[in-house]
Amino acid sequence: MDILSVVERFGEAPAGAIFGLITGIIFGVAAQRSNFCLRAATVEFARGSLGPRVSVWLLTFSTAxxxxxxxxxxxxxxxxxxxMMAVTGSWSGAVIGGLMFGAGMVLARGCSGRLLVLAATGNLRSVVSGLIFAVIAQMSLKGALAPLRDRLASLWMTEGGRNMHILDTIGLPDGTGLGIGIATALVALYLSRRNRIGVPILFFASGVGFAVAVGWVLTFGLSQVSFEPVTITSATFTGPSASTLMFFLEPDPVLDFDIGLVPGVFVGAFLSAAVAGKLKFQGFEGESNMRKAMIGAALMGFGGMLAGGCAIGAGVSGGSIFAGTAWLALFCMWIGAVVTDFVIDQKGARVAA
Incomplete structure (x- = not known):
């Protein structure tokens, strides 16, 4: 794709939205077909299994x-x-926000990216949870919750006015990141074979990781040919969900990568589910599940904004460039999810039995 020709034909801002749309469609198709979900992987892990969900997540992360x-x-x-690298990162935000997001995605039965994919297939529970997530994320960014977010984020910041690049800080040579990715992918393929995961699922799981790379490359390319400053970013759903919500509410909305990303994921997941015959309306399964989903969505909205990204934004996109706070946030998301599953879901199941 000739990025310059796209910019010359459509303009810089529309080109950014088009690139977001492309990234989103790839992500939506791949995530829907592979059932990629960090929440499912953490729950599986919490229950003592390195099964298919862990295998899919690990393959997605490693291929990214x-x-x-x-x-x-x-x-x-x-x-x-x-x-994510060019601004000061927050260690305290990564810890607190990561724990909150991890707990929230277990309660909501899906991370923010997964909720968007499920909403496109007709899951009304995900539609409601996704809207709550977007509203709380916007409140955490510029609304009533912003002062609290700023206060928590400022407790422990990275030094030097930038985020920490893990490999550069350790002093490892160029190519180390690629080696780590390949080694992790081999582990993921071993687990996939042990769990008898078919080639189509593996292909689409790696497609989610590919979508992350597409986002980084397209926004970087756009930044090189644009006169106006362009944010170099990739797939993430905390900020973009809030931005997309406000795009339809503000009188003078502005197009950019984020505005194309969320609709792109929805379109990709919808088309993928339609082709597979998996479009189906689904609602809440009882008052208790509805209450947990709403609380979980709120926790993810605030936690994701505090952590500097969601399970995709920090966990995969940020992890793929070895941003220090992103890796810490991802680690804390796993801890928050595992503890919440053990305390809420597993304990509840034992009491019911």
Whole structure:
């Protein structure tokens, strides 16, 4: 794709939205077909299994690292120019926000990206939870919850006015990230074979990781040909969900990558589910589940904004460029999810039995 020709034909802002749409469609199709979900992987892990959900998540994460690191070595992007790396990171935000997001995605039965994919297939529970998530995320960004978010984020910040690049800080040579990604992918393929996961699922799981790389490469390429500053970013759903909500509420909305991303995921997941014959309206299963889903969505909205990204934004996109706070946030998301599953779901099941 000739990025310059797209910019010359449509303009810089519409080009950014188009690139977001492309990234979103790839993500939506791949996530719907592979059933990619961090919540499902953490619950499986919490219950003592390295099963198919863990295998799919690990393959997605590792292929994202491989694609992104390979693109950087090829000169198609520079992670040090990504917004996540170019601004001060928050260690305290990663810890507190990560724990909150992990707990929230277990209660809501899906992370923010998974809720968007499910909403596109007719899951009304995900529609309601997704709207709550977007509203709370916007409140945490610029509304009533913003002062609290700022206060918690400022407790412990990265030094030097930038985020920490893990590999550079350790002093490892170029290509180390690609090696880590390949090694992790081999582990994921071993687990996939042990769990008898078919080739189509593996293909689409790696497609989610590929979508992350596409986002990084397209926004970086756009930044190189645009006169106006362009945020170098990739797939994430905390900020974009809030931005998409406000796009339809503000009198003078502005197009950018984020505005194309969320509709792109919805369209991709919808088309994928339609082709597979999996479009089906589904609602809440009782008052208790509805209450937990709403609380979980609120926790994810605030936690994701505090952590600097959601399970995709921090956990995969940020992880693929080895941003220090992203890896810490991902680790804390796993802890929050495992503890919540043990305390709420597993304990509840034992009491019911």
């Amino acid at each position: 690292v491989v694609w992104v690191q390979a693109a950087e070595l090829a000169g198609l992007m520079r992670s040090d120019e990504a917004r």
